[in-house]
Amino acid sequence: MRVHVADHPLITHKLTVLRDKTTPSPTFRALAEELMTLLAYEATRNVRTEVVTIQTPVSETQGLAISTPRPLVVPILRAGLGMLEGMVKLVPTAEVGFLGMVRNEETLQPETYAERLPDDLSNRQCFVLDPMLATGGSLIAAIDFLFARGAVDVTAVCLIAAPEGLAAVEKAMEGRGDVTIVLGALDERLNEHGYIVPGLGDAGDRLYGLV
Numbered sequence: 001m002r003v004h005v006a007d008h009p010l011i012t013h014k015l016t017v018l019r020d021k022t023t024p025s026p027t028f029r030a031l032a033e034e035l036m037t038l039l040a041y042e043a044t045r046n047v048r049t050e051v052v053t054i055q056t057p058v059s060e061t062q063g064l065a066i067s068t069p070r071p072l073v074v075p076i077l078r079a080g081l082g083m084l085e086g087m088v089k090l091v092p093t094a095e096v097g098f099l100g101m102v103r104n105e106e107t108l109q110p111e112t113y114a115e116r117l118p119d120d121l122s123n124r125q126c127f128v129l130d131p132m133l134a135t136g137g138s139l140i141a142a143i144d145f146l147f148a149r150g151a152v153d154v155t156a157v158c159l160i161a162a163p164e165g166l167a168a169v170e171k172a173m174e175g176r177g178d179v180t181i182v183l184g185a186l187d188e189r190l191n192e193h194g195y196i197v198p199g200l201g202d203a204g205d206r207l208y209g210l211v
């Protein structure tokens, strides 16, 4: 598994404002989208391309275009929705599928409660969007889901991760398919309530105004 922590000053600046508890939801939403666009640049570094021949006003030439099958972007509901626009702004031809994950309070395991994805993901590059990589449970379940449908490589984009969650994903993905994690920041730890420290609180609540 490859892990890339983006260390660009613009990303750090926007994350600092995002973390601030006085930042209101409309600003939070705008920043989450902007951060995703910046991280998308890094996350799509290995997006598959093919050679195409075009005519410029001056001559024929060859260039590269994103190849088919198109990349599939999968926001994890609900907080991943806050990153979707930022991703499709940069990759407008991507297809979008949805996965809803919730923790079963008896087994404590993540379960899929909503799914709208192509049945066959063979030969597809997938981009999973989930702002907070905390315990890693839902991200592992989402990546497993995509591999089970035949995906060949999966890149997860998270705004903030806890080292515990990152280690859990790394362990679960040992010997599995091609997985890359792109992060805006790697924080200190998880607290006893499963929140990332220092983190930003509950990303879904802050996006959708339930603070």
Ligand code: URA
Binding pocket: 079, 132, 134, 194, 195, 196, 197, 199, 200, 201, 202, 203, 204
């Ligand atoms: N989910 C969040 O939204 N925030 C955390 O800190 C951990 C999980």
